[in-house]
Amino acid sequence: MQARVGGTFHSLAHRVLRENADLMGFERTFTVLDRSDMEDAIQSILQKSRWTRGREVSETGHPGQHPEQGRQSPVALERLMVEEYSQFLEHVPQVEKLGRRYKEFKGKNQLMDYDDLILLFRDLLTNHEEVGGASGSGTATSWWMSIRTRIPFRPTLSAGLPQGHRNVMVVGDDSQSIYSFRGASYRNMFEFPKNVPGREDHQAGGELPIHQPILTFTNVLMGQAREKYTKCLFTRRGDGEPPRAIDTRTEPEQALFVCRGIQEELSRGRSVRDVAVLFRAAYHSFEVEVELARRGIPFVKYGGFKFMESAHIKDLLAHLRVVANKEDGISWGRILRMVKDIGPARSQAITSWLREGDRTPWEVGEWPGPGKGDEGLKRLSGLLRRLSEPDVTPQEAVELAVQYYEPS
Numbered sequence: 144m145q146a147r148v149g150g151t152f153h154s155l156a157h158r159v160l161r162e163n164a165d166l167m168g169f170e171r172t173f174t175v176l177d178r179s180d181m182e183d184a185i186q187s188i189l190q191k192s193r194w195t196r197g198r199e200v201s202e203t204g205h206p207g208q209h210p211e212q213g214r215q216s217p218v219a220l221e222r223l224m225v226e227e228y229s230q231f232l233e234h235v236p237q238v239e240k241l242g243r244r245y246k247e248f249k250g251k252n253q254l255m256d257y258d259d260l261i262l263l264f265r266d267l268l269t270n271h272e273e274v275g276g277a278s279g280s281g282t283a284t285s286w287w288m289s290i291r292t293r294i295p296f297r298p299t300l301s302a303g304l305p306q307g308h309r310n311v312m313v314v315g316d317d318s319q320s321i322y323s324f325r326g327a328s329y330r331n332m333f334e335f336p337k338n339v340p341g342r343e344d345h346q347a348g349g350e351l352p353i354h355q356p357i358l359t360f361t362n363v364l365m366g367q368a369r370e371k372y373t374k375c376l377f378t379r380r381g382d383g384e385p386p387r388a389i390d391t392r393t394e395p396e397q398a399l400f401v402c403r404g405i406q407e408e409l410s411r412g413r414s415v416r417d418v419a420v421l422f423r424a425a426y427h428s429f430e431v432e433v434e435l436a437r438r439g440i441p442f443v444k445y446g447g448f449k450f451m452e453s454a455h456i457k458d459l460l461a462h463l464r465v466v467a468n469k470e471d472g473i474s475w476g477r478i479l480r481m482v483k484d485i486g487p488a489r490s491q492a493i494t495s496w497l498r499e500g501d502r503t504p505w506e507v508g509e510w511p512g513p514g515k516g517d518e519g520l521k522r523l524s525g526l527l528r529r530l531s532e533p534d535v536t537p538q539e540a541v542e543l544a545v546q547y548y549e550p551s
Contacts, residue, residue, distance in 0.1 A: 174464055350378050
């Protein structure tokens with residue numbers, strides 16, 4: 144019998160780490176931080192420090208965005224600061240200290256961020272051969288994953304995968320690196336063959352559901368790459384106008400160009416519903432939005448936060464998270480600050496009291512500290528006690544949390 148495990152590097156790493164958390168010093172109930180959670184954690188650490196420019200540095204960016212560069216050594220961190228954040232070079236010692244405290248904070252609260260998933264996955268495979276099944280026998284596991292990761296596919300990681308069964312499949316595209324702003328590199332595609340000898344290469348192909356002029360333009364661009372896996376994209380849809388690449392020099396000029404084009408189409412009898420403007424990030428459309436409004440052209444913008452990153456969804460999930468991981472200080476802070484008359488200082492005091500006494504989540508209602516908020520804490524305690532009952536289904540847990548969260 145053969146099991147199949149696959150997904151992106153992050154999803155695969157999360158699954159394997161969850162199953163083997165004890166080998167890495169974690170409980171299986173650890174919590175995964177998203178970007179805003181990471182920022183909350185760093186801000187929490189900075190509040191306790193006397194680093195006057197700490198907030199400015201953290202808002203500009205931090206070495207956590209470049210895990211392989213920023214977390215390897217002080218030398219690597221300094222090189223990263225020179226290349227990316229030279230305006231903060233004088234603060235390298237403080238950044239190193241912040242990094243250490245951030246790591247300690249995550250360990251204390253049973254937290255991992257997205258970079259930890261990859262780094263700890265690599266360490267797990269490197270130090271625990273039995274996890275990857277590299278020398279095991281019997282049941283084999285087929286592994287497949289996307290190589291579009293921010294961490295170079297180093298020999299230490301590739302060696303840890305279950306090559307003993309020769310059942311690892313890795314997919315990728317050398318023509319894109321959409322997360323390059325966070326340290327991703329297309330070179331991962333070219334380093335992988337060097338680190339995994341004896342592999343088989345298969346180039347995916349087939350007809351694409353897009354017009355040929357666009358693919359012809361794309362083929363010309365890809366053909367100019369000095370290092371590449373040669374490919375030719377094709378389709379049977381031969382019609383369509385060729386794309387145009389136009390240099391408008393500045394964002395305001397770009398907005399003027401786009402809006403003039405839209406106005407011309409509308410003057411020819413087209414509806415605004417026939418026009419779409421695509422953009423990579425929400426802020427890329429700001430100038431266009433202003434110009435559309437100035438010209439009185441109605442529009443609807445689709446995008447923004449992902450569903451799971453919306454504040455009310457994160458608030459709701461925080462109540463479930465503290466039941467699964469009572470050490471999750473980020474989620475505790477979020478739900479306690481929702482209680483009337485409970486601020487940052489008091490929420491930290493309550494969290495410390497719970498942790499020091501190894502208390503259950505629902506004992507929050509027994510906090511002996513002075514001040515207001517008692518009724519709110521008792522109501523929160525009732526919810527957490529109900530969520531902790533073994534017979535509660537996931538659907539019931541969400542419904543209970545929604546009932547608690549909704550305004551009374």
